[in-house]
């Protein structure tokens with residue numbers, strides 16, 4: 001069946017996103033928009049994924065896939081999605097061990113708010129999340145795939161933090177069949193400029209930092225039917241997993 005997906009949404013835990021991006025409001029707006037799947041993908045942290053998953057299940061909202069937008073040592077942004085919270089938390093621990101212990105300065109970077117399953121702000125992440133980690137993109141992909149997840153180069157059409165800008169290409173041995181482009185990308189123009197990338201499947205996500213950006217019906221992905229959210233997460237990740245290279 002065709003599922004409508006937005007796999008790149010920042011909650012208020014990302015310093016660059018609005019403080020009203022609570023898990024509950026994100027899930028509620030995604031449900032109104034008719035999305036079947038969303039992923040919460042904060043920078044270097046999955047700290048609000050548990051709350052979003054619980055709220056979505058309680059209110060029969062979209063299936064929430066735990067995720068992170070990981071910034072590699074090359075300053076490349078990678079959209080990382082996981083089958084369950086434990087896999088996401090293991091990856092978060094690896095990433096955060098590979099970060100400098102810099103404190104966030106909310107007056108400069110913005111708040112990094114954590115929420116509970118009642119959608120109440122419970123505190124702030126002290127560690128500055130707007131920084132690269134010391135893991136290469138190859139190592140990140142290896143670790144994510146080993147945990148049953150997928151690792152997709154994010155917003156390739158953008159100048160900042162894109163694998164295409166930083167490395168000049170998506171290396172053929174990078175283990176993904178999918179690439180992400182942003183909503184404003186001109187697909188025809190993009191593939192005219194990068195004909196070598198036509199062999200990849202395209203994912204278009206909102207990369208929402210503001211509630212008003214969660215208003216699109218989502219990107220269609222062919223997913224096997226599911227009976228519960230845990231199975232749904234496995235089905236959608238199996239649709240996104242690289243088929244020929246691992």
Ligand SMILES: [Zn+2]
Nearest residue numbers: 069077154161
């Ligand atoms: Zn990014």
Ligand SMILES: [Zn+2]
Nearest residue numbers: 008010069207
């Ligand atoms: Zn992002």
